[in-house]
Amino acid sequence: MPFADRLADAVRLKNTALCVGLDPRWESLPRAIRERHGGATLAAVAAGYEEFCGRVVDVVAPLVPVVKLQSAFFEACGPEGMAVQQRLLDQARARGLITILDAKRNDIASTATAYADAAFAGVRLGGRTLPVWDADALTVNPYLGRDAVEPFLQSARAAGRGVFILVRTSNPGAGLFQDLLCDGQPVYEHVAAAVNNWAGENLGKCGLGDVGAVVGATYPAELERLRQLLPQAIFLVPGFGAQGGSARDTAAAFLPNGLGAVVNSSRGIIFAFEKDSSTWEEEIALATRVAIDLLARETPMGRLGRA
Amino acid sequence: MPFADRLADAVRLKNTALCVGLDPRWESLPRAIRERHGGATLAAVAAGYEEFCGRVVDVVAPLVPVVKLQSAFFEACGPEGMAVQQRLLDQARARGLITILDAKRNDIASTATAYADAAFAGVRLGGRTLPVWDADALTVNPYLGRDAVEPFLQSARAAGRGVFILVRTSNPGAGLFQDLLCDGQPVYEHVAAAVNNWAGENLGKCGLGDVGAVVGATYPAELERLRQLLPQAIFLVPGFGAQGGSARDTAAAFLPNGLGAVVNSSRGIIFAFEKDSSTWEEEIALATRVAIDLLARETPMGRLGRA
Numbered sequence: 186m187p188f189a190d191r192l193a194d195a196v197r198l199k200n201t202a203l204c205v206g207l208d209p210r211w212e213s214l215p216r217a218i219r220e221r222h223g224g225a226t227l228a229a230v231a232a233g234y235e236e237f238c239g240r241v242v243d244v245v246a247p248l249v250p251v252v253k254l255q256s257a258f259f260e261a262c263g264p265e266g267m268a269v270q271q272r273l274l275d276q277a278r279a280r281g282l283i284t285i286l287d288a289k290r291n292d293i294a295s296t297a298t299a300y301a302d303a304a305f306a307g308v309r310l311g312g313r314t315l316p317v318w319d320a321d322a323l324t325v326n327p328y329l330g331r332d333a334v335e336p337f338l339q340s341a342r343a344a345g346r347g348v349f350i351l352v353r354t355s356n357p358g359a360g361l362f363q364d365l366l367c368d369g370q371p372v373y374e375h376v377a378a379a380v381n382n383w384a385g386e387n388l389g390k391c392g393l394g395d396v397g398a399v400v401g402a403t404y405p406a407e408l409e410r411l412r413q414l415l416p417q418a419i420f421l422v423p424g425f426g427a428q429g430g431s432a433r434d435t436a437a438a439f440l441p442n443g444l445g446a447v448v449n450s451s452r453g454i455i456f457a458f459e460k461d462s463s464t465w466e467e468e469i470a471l472a473t474r475v476a477i478d479l480l481a482r483e484t485p486m487g488r489l490g491r492a
Numbered sequence: 493m494p495f496a497d498r499l500a501d502a503v504r505l506k507n508t509a510l511c512v513g514l515d516p517r518w519e520s521l522p523r524a525i526r527e528r529h530g531g532a533t534l535a536a537v538a539a540g541y542e543e544f545c546g547r548v549v550d551v552v553a554p555l556v557p558v559v560k561l562q563s564a565f566f567e568a569c570g571p572e573g574m575a576v577q578q579r580l581l582d583q584a585r586a587r588g589l590i591t592i593l594d595a596k597r598n599d600i601a602s603t604a605t606a607y608a609d610a611a612f613a614g615v616r617l618g619g620r621t622l623p624v625w626d627a628d629a630l631t632v633n634p635y636l637g638r639d640a641v642e643p644f645l646q647s648a649r650a651a652g653r654g655v656f657i658l659v660r661t662s663n664p665g666a667g668l669f670q671d672l673l674c675d676g677q678p679v680y681e682h683v684a685a686a687v688n689n690w691a692g693e694n695l696g697k698c699g700l701g702d703v704g705a706v707v708g709a710t711y712p713a714e715l716e717r718l719r720q721l722l723p724q725a726i727f728l729v730p731g732f733g734a735q736g737g738s739a740r741d742t743a744a745a746f747l748p749n750g751l752g753a754v755v756n757s758s759r760g761i762i763f764a765f766e767k768d769s770s771t772w773e774e775e776i777a778l779a780t781r782v783a784i785d786l787l788a789r790e791t792p793m794g795r796l797g798r799a
Contacts, residue, residue, distance in 0.1 A: 260610050299568040328635040330670060331665030
């Protein structure tokens, strides 16, 4: 089944398009987990991340359709951290979640294919396919151009997976290159035009493609314009919650039927507890439900249940 | 010592700025290595890469100042591949080589810091610094803008390391976004201007900064113009050899004194043998010497020994 349809089914099933971001940071983990693992080595930190994120996955799996792993924090624990990233992706998939690996990969030709095969179905070797990350979707940086993005699309399409291309990021200095005006349009709108073409190449029954756009929620007016420029692309919207975007700021990312966007919250959910709390899982579940309710009230996502 | 001065010393010591790229591919390894490791699992492939690249490092360490690891091929072997990447970086450093991790990382704020700390001195945890990749330099994708690049600079500078920012890549489709004209200049020249500013912030005694530019050798005229725009940046020039750039094409990357550029060759050196060859290490050594001679004859690198 095409990625966009799998995602749409998962969103309809959970009646929300909230994505929980797994961005673990040692100093923010619950005290009991930090004490149990000690944190004296990177392997110990990785073990703490595995326990914490694994328990978060168990908490949120009944509530949301998608989780997003921020690869940097697992890489920062070295090879042991990458092994934890792999097991968490396995666990999330086993719990029925759509998984996004947020690794912002980019390279050219066969090197891009190596990243892409690792991200999706696996590396082909002597007639077999050996899985590595086995994620449902990967974030990709477009700066290297056409033949740097296309290997990711080919690999994703061969396995029914998706690619989210960085179009407009949510950081204050994003404009340094993204805002440069070319033929009256900022660079990020040129990237958006390419994403729209790629998205149109392989539409699912839901009318959306397997190439989406990462668009920050910190610029709501741009979000609205990009939604017009990209009618067939799924938006992955970071920046909701801790990065300052409100639920209402994300509304323009959605199509009128409530599909077409995934809204990510990381710190605002996974660290929604006091460090000493022994009931942190309940607090994370509560923060997840609050975010779902807010998005249902403030965005077209609220229409999902009525379809 | 600043990164640029360490690199300049290493280049002067070896009397060449050739960088050997470690881009292992299973099907291209010497037959004896493939047979020994079998390649039935990703761990077996990773073990083959470790033996092969380790022996290449031993062969080239007396001849060249720098090696560049292409992270995609190690990531494609999963966590075991990342462990091999780590041990090869350790080995290269122990052999006195400057190490470039070609991972094209990019993200914002504290996430960028996580990648950067992993790449350079290590992750700070409870007053200690735990090394991960411990590379001398990292390639970074600039699309996310100012506050996405700066965490990499801060982390690199705290440890005397360097950053190579993708300015103009060597692939045929690079122009899709890099060539867009903004105020009469293509996007990649705007990126170059930012790189020049960053490079000027922390110059070594050799007059070069710790922020360099990745500029493909497949566009020699652009290389010349970028050298003028970026007088204080070290150029990392891929595309020599297998990607179609000639030694002469790289000449414009150098300063008149023969410093200022590192020219990478990957496949053209590490796979310069027949698969059945039992003397592949000698053939790699020969290909390395041929490339060094070519560069000395065709570029200002030939003036290094005369300074």
